[in-house]
Amino acid sequence: MALLCTEIIYLLLDSAACYILMRSRFPSFGFKQALGVTFIGIFGKTAAFSAGIIPLQGYYLYKYNIEPGKTVGLMNLKYIFHKFAVFVYAAAALLLNSFVGLEIPSLMKYVYLGFGLSGIIIIFLILICALPAVQRLLLSLTEKLPNSGKWAHRKEVWSSSLKSIYEESKNVLKNKGCCIKIISVNLFKLFWFYAVTFICIKVLGFSGLNFTETQILSAVMLLITGVLPNVAGVGSAEAAFMLLFSAFLGKTGTSSALILYRSVTYFFPFLLSIPVFLYIKSQIGKL
Numbered sequence: 001m002a003l004l005c006t007e008i009i010y011l012l013l014d015s016a017a018c019y020i021l022m023r024s025r026f027p028s029f030g031f032k033q034a035l036g037v038t039f040i041g042i043f044g045k046t047a048a049f050s051a052g053i054i055p056l057q058g059y060y061l062y063k064y065n066i067e068p069g070k071t072v073g074l075m076n077l078k079y080i081f082h083k084f085a086v087f088v089y090a091a092a093a094l095l096l097n098s099f100v101g102l103e104i105p106s107l108m109k110y111v112y113l114g115f116g117l118s119g120i121i122i123i124f125l126i127l128i129c130a131l132p133a134v135q136r137l138l139l140s141l142t143e144k145l146p147n148s149g150k151w152a153h154r155k156e157v158w159s160s161s162l163k164s165i166y167e168e169s170k171n172v173l174k175n176k177g178c179c180i181k182i183i184s185v186n187l188f189k190l191f192w193f194y195a196v197t198f199i200c201i202k203v204l205g206f207s208g209l210n211f212t213e214t215q216i217l218s219a220v221m222l223l224i225t226g227v228l229p230n231v232a233g234v235g236s237a238e239a240a241f242m243l244l245f246s247a248f249l250g251k252t253g254t255s256s257a258l259i260l261y262r263s264v265t266y267f268f269p270f271l272l273s274i275p276v277f278l279y280i281k282s283q284i285g286k287l
Helices: 002-025 031-047 053-062 068-100 108-130 132-143 150-173 176-203 211-225 236-284
Strands: none
Touching (some): 002 031, 002 068, 002 236, 031 236, 068 108, 068 150, 132 150, 176 211, 176 236, 211 236
């Protein structure tokens, strides 16, 4: 029960971050709608292999008179805030580890690689949001793509997304208080998310890692997960989990913890999202 409650709190905090972001642009936006955005995103990520996230969220918010273009920009901005928080938390975890002294045998090269790649991705995303020159450069490169077949559609989608991200970033980033709130909620959200790993380990009766060490490893794990290829969030998380925790729990213990961890953080939210999606679908039909 503690595991499920911790995951639910994480989902509520994720919705709170969405609520703060959306409300900064649409004062009438409610927390109930933010919950809808969160669970529709989970449903789209799993049921439609990530490709359905933005279209489903866009259609849902369009029914509340929010233009699809603004939805694309704001949802991508929400993702950027999340990635930034993951990077900052991981940096703090690695700094803390210099005092804790947790040994990660033969794995530090992967940690540094993940940290470096994540840093590059974050800087690139921030530059897209903040600098018109970067946006113009990317739009210019996009225009040079072929005009035939699927490329024509991709050019249109990518150009529209770049413009939406920049336009919404201008409006959100100038509100410093809002940005601080979003980042703070995202950091607190990650604290709860990483606590799930510790509870999984304790439920299974393993004692090789304490709470602080689990927070450090979980932060590094999510950082590495973000730069590994995956399909609908599957594959990269499992690989990173096994890579980091097997050095402390052994392969058998890590496999058991991984099954429980993914059940709580992947399958449980998806199961919750199904009735929420069906409810939202029925309500949208009445709007």
